[in-house]
Amino acid sequence: MKFKQLTQLTVTIAALCVAAGASAATPKLAIVYDAGGKFDKSFNQSAFEGAERFKKETGIAYMEAQASSDTQAEQMLRNLARKQMDLIAAIGFSQTQAVQKVAKEFPKVHFVLIDSIAKGDNVNSVLFREEEGSYLVGVAAALSSKTKKIGFVGGMDIPLIRTFNCGYAQGAKAANPKTENFSNMVGTTSAAWNNPAKGAELARAQFDRGVDVVFAVAGGSGMGTLQTAKEKGKLAIGVDSNQNYIHPGTMLTSMVKHVDTAIYDSFMQMKNGTWKAGVTYKGLKEGGVDWVVDKDNRKVVSPEVEKKVNEAKTNIINGKIKVHDYRTTSTCPV
Known part of the structure; x- marks a missing residue:
């Protein structure tokens, strides 16, 4: 009788150990999108796609929330932390202060912040x-432009967006020194990400x-820019996610930023x-950024352009081309 009870106890302990192991391998995950929204066809959507890829491969679900303001982001992060999440992904620089504050309050909860630096172990x-x-x-852009005049429409006027513009201008000038770059920003607040009418204007x-x-x-404001390019018969370049499919034949390419991979890897x-x-840090060498040639823009990217862009890509990766980061000096060399 004692032997039978001991055997049952051993089986019970073993089952508990297996359950504990499964629990350790099944983290509680969450993601908080910024004001751009989950389906912005750009930055936030890329993060969502990375989380979905993880979910599909592992069967592990995750919680979602969207912050429409910095204050709301802090509240959402804190509410999720109270649920004892193992990892919370905060999408966008606007959540920097919120992450830093909440991470300090909940040292046992882990955070991944996209596009900014927050202190914390x-x-x-x-x-x-x-x-x-x-x-x-x-x-x-410079090699495809017939007028040698290219444009840039940024969302919120912050160092990050100026970094995009500065890199864009450097590449254009390197390809053709006579190229002019006209740039405008939609605004100076988070509302700048959701104003397609202004982007079109x-x-x-x-x-x-x-x-x-x-x-x-x-x-989201960029959707107005892309639509206007189509209406005017001009070429447009997408960002963050591959946006070539939005207006095939009008989209020259997209500068993809693999937020999806960053979220997938973190989870x-x-x-x-x-x-x-x-x-x-994720650049060309790490597969963090790139340009896209696919079925939707194949007809507007000439073999010469593709060759030149890929040569530049190789030279950046091997160090022959050094691209200035606007954020290091708050200035652009071109």
């Missing part, structure tokens, strides 16, 4: 070398000045127990 900050990817599409004004290729780095690292705090 439980925070991994992921930064991209946007200037490198923007340089490539700048080369493509700025693009229209640039086209009236002779611009025939425009790079939209404006979240997987948490699952596998390899997640680490610190700062992670």
Whole structure:
């Protein structure tokens, strides 16, 4: 009888150990999108796609929330932290202060912040070398422009968006020194990411000045820029996600920023127990940024343009071309 009871006890302990192991490998995950919204066809959507890829491969679900303001972001992060999440992904620089504050309050909860640096032993900050990817599409724009006038429509006027513009201008000038770059920002608040009418207005004004290729780095506002390019018969360049499919034949290319990979990797690292705090940089060499040639823009990218852009890509990766990062000096060399 005692032997039978002992055997049952052993089986019970073993079952509990298995359950504990399964729990350790099944992290509680969450993601907080910024004001651009989950389906902005750009930055936030890329993050969502990375989380969905993780979910599909592992069967592990995650919680979602969207912050429409900095104050709301802090509240959402804190509410999720109280639910004892293992990892919370905060999408966008606007959540920097909120992450730093909440991470300090909940040292056992881990955070990954996209596009900015927040201090904390439980925070991994992921930064991209946007200037490198923007340089490539700048080369493509200059070589594809017939007027030698290219444009840039940014969302919120912040160093990050100026970094895109500076890299774009550097690539364009390298490809053709006579290229002119006309640039405008939608606004100075988070509302700048959700104003497609303004994005369209700025693009229209640039086209009236002779611009025939425009790079939209404006979240939801950029949708207005891309639509106007189509209506005017001009070329447009998408950002963050591959946006070539939005207006096939009008889209010259997209400067993709693999936020999806960053989120997927962070979730997987948490699952596998390899997640680490610190700062992670992702450029061309790391596969963090790139340009896109696919079925939707194949007809508007000439073999010469593709060759030149890929040469520039190789030279950036091997160090022969150094692209200036606007954020290091708050100035652009061109």
